[in-house]
Amino acid sequence: MNIAILGTGMVGATVGKKLTDLGHKVMMGSRTSGNEKALEWVKKCGANASEGKFSDAAAFGELIILCTNGAVTIEAIGLSGKENFKGKTVIDITNPLDFSKGMPPTLIPELTNTNSLGEEVQKTLPDAKVVKTLNTVNCEIMIEPSKLSEETSIYMSGNDAAAKEKVSEILRSFGWTSIIDLGDISTARGTEMILPLWIRLWGALKTGHFNFKIVK
Numbered sequence: 001m002n003i004a005i006l007g008t009g010m011v012g013a014t015v016g017k018k019l020t021d022l023g024h025k026v027m028m029g030s031r032t033s034g035n036e037k038a039l040e041w042v043k044k045c046g047a048n049a050s051e052g053k054f055s056d057a058a059a060f061g062e063l064i065i066l067c068t069n070g071a072v073t074i075e076a077i078g079l080s081g082k083e084n085f086k087g088k089t090v091i092d093i094t095n096p097l098d099f100s101k102g103m104p105p106t107l108i109p110e111l112t113n114t115n116s117l118g119e120e121v122q123k124t125l126p127d128a129k130v131v132k133t134l135n136t137v138n139c140e141i142m143i144e145p146s147k148l149s150e151e152t153s154i155y156m157s158g159n160d161a162a163a164k165e166k167v168s169e170i171l172r173s174f175g176w177t178s179i180i181d182l183g184d185i186s187t188a189r190g191t192e193m194i195l196p197l198w199i200r201l202w203g204a205l206k207t208g209h210f211n212f213k214i215v216k
């Protein structure tokens with residue numbers, strides 16, 4: 001499948017590499033074409049990888065994955081050209097974190113509790129099928145959950161059942177065996193608001209390689 005990765009950070013690079021390894025054609029998008037990190041990533045991934053502006057990548061992808069800084073994700077969508085998302089499934093991995101006052105980051109108030117970044121993305125792209133997932137784990141765990149000593153779960157939020165099934169296939173190809181469909185996109189409020197706890201656990205455990213285990 002042709003897949004767009006919007007974002008040149010560690011999430012975009014890690015998830016994008018995994019997708020090229022799985023045989024997908026992946027274009028990484030950035031504010032500028034020829035972005036240094038994107039060029040480095042293409043070199044590392046080989047023939048299945050390419051790079052360009054956010055809008056080039058969004059036009060290329062049958063599936064679009066948002067891996068941008070959460071505070072500017074809506075701006076990045078604007079730069080990508082909203083028309084390029086029409087009818088497509090969009091995986092949203094972003095978190096509404098504000099790093100402007102240093103560490104630890106805080107949740108952006110307007111995007112929490114009674115709202116979420118996932119919902120804002122869906123409102124911005126009414127003709128796309130947004131699925132929030134993978135935002136609750138470190139990027140190395142996203143693509144290789146078996147790094148953890150036990151099976152854990154990944155969550156999914158979205159309004160469109162067919163899009164969630166398509167995203168489940170991608171998640172299974174990454175190794176996720178327990179996928180919990182939380183419901184519509186408003187359920188992203190819960191997975192985004194778990195970040196303050198995730199960040200404190202990261203500090204306490206001194207590793208990002210962990211996940212929450214759901215026990216009934």
Ligand SMILES: NC(=O)c1ccc[n+]([C@@H]2O[C@H](COP(=O)([O-])OP(=O)(O)OC[C@H]3O[C@@H](n4cnc5c(N)ncnc54)[C@H](OP(=O)(O)O)[C@@H]3O)[C@@H](O)[C@H]2O)c1
Binds near residue numbers: 007067079
């Ligand atoms: N790190 C993890 O393991 C992890 C885990 C779960 C979720 N997340 C979430 O995943 C997302 C990506 O994280 P990351 O650390 O890989 O990357 P990041 O540093 O948060 O974001 C990098 C991307 O944001 C773009 N960007 C920055 N300022 C911009 C602006 N003013 N307008 C438009 N785009 C702008 C950059 O564009 P350029 O390419 O042009 O510089 C770059 O592509 C975040 O929302 C994060 O919360 C991260």
